[in-house]
Each structure stands twice: as C-alpha cells, then as structure tokens.
Amino acid sequence: MKLEILRPGFATTVQDLGRPGHAALGVGRSGAADRGSFRLANRLVGNPPGAAGLEVTLGGLVLRATAVTTVAVTGADCPLSKGGPNGPITLRPGEELALGMATTGLRCYVAVRGGIDVPPVLGSRATDTLGKLGPPPLAAGMLLPVGPPPPGFPTVDLAPRAALPASPVLRVTPGPRRDWFTEPSRLLSTVYTVSPDSDRVGIRLTGPPLDRTRHDELPSEPCVPGSLQVPPSGQPILFHADHPTTGGYPVIAVVDEGDLDIAAQLRPGQTLRFQAS
Numbered sequence: 001m002k003l004e005i006l007r008p009g010f011a012t013t014v015q016d017l018g019r020p021g022h023a024a025l026g027v028g029r030s031g032a033a034d035r036g037s038f039r040l041a042n043r044l045v046g047n048p049p050g051a052a053g054l055e056v057t058l059g060g061l062v063l064r065a066t067a068v069t070t071v072a073v074t075g076a077d078c079p080l081s082k083g084g085p086n087g088p089i090t091l092r093p094g095e096e097l098a099l100g101m102a103t104t105g106l107r108c109y110v111a112v113r114g115g116i117d118v119p120p121v122l123g124s125r126a127t128d129t130l131g132k133l134g135p136p137p138l139a140a141g142m143l144l145p146v147g148p149p150p151p152g153f154p155t156v157d158l159a160p161r162a163a164l165p166a167s168p169v170l171r172v173t174p175g176p177r178r179d180w181f182t183e184p185s186r187l188l189s190t191v192y193t194v195s196p197d198s199d200r201v202g203i204r205l206t207g208p209p210l211d212r213t214r215h216d217e218l219p220s221e222p223c224v225p226g227s228l229q230v231p232p233s234g235q236p237i238l239f240h241a242d243h244p245t246t247g248g249y250p251v252i253a254v255v256d257e258g259d260l261d262i263a264a265q266l267r268p269g270q271t272l273r274f275q276a277s
Contacts, residue, residue, distance in 0.1 A: 008060075017126075038111075067093050073109065194267065
C-alpha cells in the first residue's frame, strides 16, 4: 500500500508526535503542531496516537491510493472531494482525495490506516523544518509507503469538534526574563496580529512594542515550546513545533502547553490576546 502525492499543496510534511528528549543535542521535539487534531485523525482510522501522518498547511493536497485504505482528515476546516472531516473515509485503488483551501484554521491532518512508514530518525518520522531531520517536504510524484494495518478497528465514525475561535485568548505563565521589560503587563493588555512571516518554527506577532529595561547581550539559554521571545524590535515571537532549543533574546512569558494546539491554527492577519494562566 502506498499513497501517491499528485499535488503537495502549499506546505505538506510527514509528522508524528515528535522526538522529545534530545534537547541536550540541540534537537527539538518537532512533530505535529496541533497535537490534538493529529491524535484524533489517528483515532478515527484505528491507529495508535503516534502513527505518522500528514500535516497540510492551508490545504491544496491531492493524493491517490494504490489499494483499499481508510483515511481521516481533521484540524482546519477545508472542503474534501470525498467524505467529510472528522470521520473515516474509504479510498479504493486509484481513487483520489483532494483537500481544498482551508476556510478557518491553518493546518489539516491526514491519517492513513497503518501510518506513513518512512524511516525514523532519532526515533521519529517527523519532518523538522529547522533541524532538517526526517523526510523532506512532500512533492508531486512522491510515493509514501504505508505500514501494515493495526489489529484493532476504529471505534468512532464521527467526532464533531467545536469551531476554532476567531480571536483566541492564550494562557501564559511568567517567563524567566519578565523583569527585563518596563511594563511586562502590557503583554496581557495588547491585541496582537499574526504576521505572514510565521511558520512551524515561530509565530511572529505585531503590536505595540514591548520596551526593555535592559539592552545588554543575553547568552543563549534553553527554550521550550510556547516561549514568547522578544527580539530588539519589541515584537514577540511565539516558539512553536520546530523551535530552536536555545535562544538569545529574553523570554517574557510561556504559553501553556494546552493552548499550543490553538496557536497552531492561527492564520496570518488573525488577532489574539494573552491572559495569565
């Protein structure tokens, strides 16, 4: 069983739940940016939660099955050429599945029963776009091997989900360099806009700059997913799935792990706010 990529869309990568535990080597966790949507897609086809699938940015993916298989699409809302989101879809040999452009949200997840069976790197099949680990981003003509189907069968045939918030509020805890800023509380009173210059490494935000009390150099120090790092421009950068393990700018706050799935679906031009956790 293989999946043939006819059109990769804007940016489609193979992802699983990442490769945690290698920060000391300078290797980030990576993996699916919206982990909840990714796990749900696997559940809908009967896979274990960490089976490798596809992360599709904005949509546009077209694939073809070479044998009978079951897939599921979750995450951002996008039209499908067959079936519907958040439920199993059966593809017969030669049948295609096309994902249209997402209407809300940013990232869709495609799980296939058996999982994408590319070779693991450091125990993971995830594509790390910063560290250049794992398989390359998808291109037209690629054939992705699919693993053997799991022994169990899907236990649900539809999993409706709440609509994504138009202007989300992300919970934060104080960061290690909060005292480097003249008014750190301004972070909680500002409405930020997502910049088009955002990706899996970080989400750049625009708004009134956060002024610093200190302007000396900061040695690189460890960073975790959700770190809000503030460069000299005063515009925060929210570190996400493929973030570096260290950073040289002060971290004013850290977004709660439970809200990173919402952050993964933020589109350029969308607004958001922060609140104390």
